[in-house]
């Protein structure tokens with residue numbers, strides 16, 4: 358699904374025939390909208406694919422392109438141009454949502470580089486062997502507390518003690534999530550500025566951190582649901 362397309366490959370503008378970059382939404386020569394852009398999400402904004410992304414530049418380009426794609430501007434355009442403007446708007450919104458979010462951006466960039474990320478590649482927490490090793494004990498404990506809490510609820514009982522310890526566990530796991538986010542950012546720079554070996558190590562670390570993050574987020578979600586707050 359995700360492939361790095363050489364966005365530097367020039368194609369001819371359908372309207373003025375001047376060569377243009379295939380990843381641009383508009384012809385730089387005649388300003389006409391172009392058929393759906395090829396290339397990655399970064400290319401849509403004319404940005405280099407980076408984890409340490411210039412978010413101000415991203416936002417500026419997003420607003421500039423959104424204005425240029427506004428339906429009012431295509432009221433008298435051909436059917437093809439109208440169609441392209443809608444397709445480009447969808448692409449622009451997807452690209453912006455993905456790139457502005459640090460986690461989604463990290464996943465996206467790593468996938469562009471062939472990393473396997475996501476639920477289908479990581480364990481699920483029902484399988485305790487897949488729990489991060491350093492959390493095994495706590496996760497075991499937490500699962501028992503969750504089970505007790507659910508059973509108490511089913512019996513119509515209130516268990517303030519159990520609720521209190523679950524809230525504490527939740528805070529702890531939320532703190533661990535923040536740690537993961539800090540660690541991820543630290544790897545961005547290693548990945549972008551390091552040599553090949555450093556880059557490979559950083560990539561592996563980021564994939565592991567994203568798995569850990571997903572695992573922790575599911576735990577927090579389970580506790581939140583059980584606590585009902």
Ligand SMILES: [Zn+2]
Pocket residue numbers: 370371372373374375384385386387388389
């Ligand atoms: Zn043109």
